[in-house]
Amino acid sequence: MRKLTHILLLGLFVGGLFFSGCKSLKAPEQLPTFAPTPDSFNGAAHSSNAADIHWKSYFSDPNLVSLIDTALANNFDIRIALQRIETNKAQAERAKGLTLPFVTGAGTVGQRRFGKYTMDGIGNYDTNFSNNISENQRIPEHLPDFNVGxxxxxxxxxxxxxxxxxxxxxxxxxxxxxxxxxxxxxxxSDIASLYYELMALDRELDLLKETITLQENELNIIKIQKDAGRSNELAVKQFEAQLLSTQGLEAEILQRVREAENRINFLLGRYPNPIIRSRNLFMTGLPNQIKAGVPADLLKNRPDVKQAELELAAAKAEVFISKAAFYPSLNITGALGLQSFNPQFLISPQSIAYNLIGGLAVPLFNKTALKAELKMARAAQVEAVYNYQRSILNGYFEVYNQLVLINNLEKIYDFKRAEVDVLNTSIQTASDLFSTGRASYLEVIFNRKSALQSRIDLIDVRKRQYFAVIGIYRSLGGGWK
Incomplete structure (x- = not known):
């Protein structure tokens, strides 16, 4: 009766500990709170989202599509990321396996001898004189042990x-x-940006070659005028210096072309190869109008936001694990097999042996390490919360800034195009006036230089427009679907 009472008391103690532990473990953690995400980016919300467009539809240039396809197959960053996925997948499978029983097969063969003045030695010696055992059950002095199970x-x-x-x-x-x-x-995004940078550099090279041809003609004309006494050596040197400056700029652009091509080749996971690209599409148009959707779409489209959310979920689970470490752990161990000191009786029903043990372990003293683990887990959880909110805020501002940039670049492009038209007209005007002696050669040089820089600036604005539409596609989380 007393034994039954002890068992009941132990059961009540364990049950009370279990329910109190469950309540404590499920208690919510106090985490930072933040303002809700705005309903729109710039006052206008769209039901559609450019991130839902497949990248092959967003970027229609066949040469660019081919480059991206090659990169997706060969890029080393993607290959590294795939191996990181395999590592984490294996860790998830391992964690799943820890919830199941471990079963191993084992077989041992050994031999031992107990001292005559030990408890086992005296017991075995005395047992051999018993009339209750057969001759086959008598224990030899040098005791073999055969075990399989x-x-x-x-x-x-x-x-x-x-x-x-x-x-x-x-x-x-x-x-x-x-x-x-x-x-x-x-x-x-990187490959598309480099591709359009190459196209912009190609346009600049075409412009510089055209300008060099014109400047060479102008230099020849000014030399003829000098020979005729209508100009002087200073004018010749000024036109010659202008030509050399343009030729130096051409060499610089060629270097930038090689660097951009090599960056693309690196992203494609290959050694230097020619980058085939379109020549006549750069100034003709941009991708379709961008639809940014609503800020809440960032939660389902941007991989970095989703990654931060999942890291937060993992951090919350780690806090739970650290809290559970303070409570008892229940382990069951067992064995089932055949054991005999005589091998001829090993494979027989009489040699069946087993054991079954249940153990309950609970930390009682010196919980410093467990408390430190819990503090670290809680700090990591708060860090994950901040990282998650930062990723949302960063995504919001990236999209917002790109939308503003796209709108402003449209205006800048219109102004710059009008400036180019005016300066192109002024070049012809300056040339005509110079031919009649009503304008100096410095005015011709200045107008030529201003027109060249203006046309280069126009190409740069167009390149920035491409970068902006690429940037907002990336900011919205497009490309991975």
């Missing part, structure tokens, strides 16, 4: 600690998948 251990997940570890590993695995998607988004 199964061994098992299992930690019962009474607090959900192992389940939380599995959830944390799964969240990190999914976060690594989003990390790969983020790499893809940035890779597509």
């Amino acid at each position: 199964l061994q098992s251990s299992w930690e019962l997940d009474i607090w959900g600690k192992l389940r939380a570890r599995k959830e944390a590993a799964l969240a990190r695995y999914l976060a690594s998948v989003e990390g790969r998607n983020f790499v893809i988004t940035n890779l597509i």
